[in-house]
Amino acid sequence: MGLRRILTDKEPSLHKVCRPVEKFDWRLHKLLDDMVETMLDANGVGLAAPQVGILRRVVVVDTGEGILELVNPTLIETSGEQVGAEGCLSVPGKYGLVKRPYYAKVRAQDRHGEWFEAEGEELIGRCFCHELDHLDGIVYTEVMERFLTEDELMADDE
Ligand code: ZN
Numbered sequence: 001m002g003l004r005r006i007l008t009d010k011e012p013s014l015h016k017v018c019r020p021v022e023k024f025d026w027r028l029h030k031l032l033d034d035m036v037e038t039m040l041d042a043n044g045v046g047l048a049a050p051q052v053g054i055l056r057r058v059v060v061v062d063t064g065e066g067i068l069e070l071v072n073p074t075l076i077e078t079s080g081e082q083v084g085a086e087g088c089l090s091v092p093g094k095y096g097l098v099k100r101p102y103y104a105k106v107r108a109q110d111r112h113g114e115w116f117e118a119e120g121e122e123l124i125g126r127c128f129c130h131e132l133d134h135l136d137g138i139v140y141t142e143v144m145e146r147f148l149t150e151d152e153l154m155a156d157d158e
Contacts, residue, residue, distance in 0.1 A: 048134030073108035096144035
């Protein structure tokens, strides 16, 4: 089993700047496999390594069109703006109103160290920004406008 425990934002790991990955070895591959399994098990759209207690620059994202593994990712382009509900596996049961770029493009390495670019709008753009923030120790609650109320969440479901 490769499920890892997801830390909450009360734990120090969520608030530290992560170091770059230097070795693209079996340990990284195991981490990525475990992170994907953990993200899918928790029905998340993204998971960053510090959320499982590993302070390295590694992110996995489920774009809806497949799983994306981002190692040492950086934002290279953003445009537009969106304000919407955002949640985090490390802040269970809550959602906040967060302003993000509408479009985001990242440059990252794959599990073998090859560089590539990935881009997306709406949920994917939001997800890239949210997950990359984690690598710098930033949880969305630190950049949100406010938490959404239960009534607002119910209205969103309609
Ligand atoms: Zn998160």
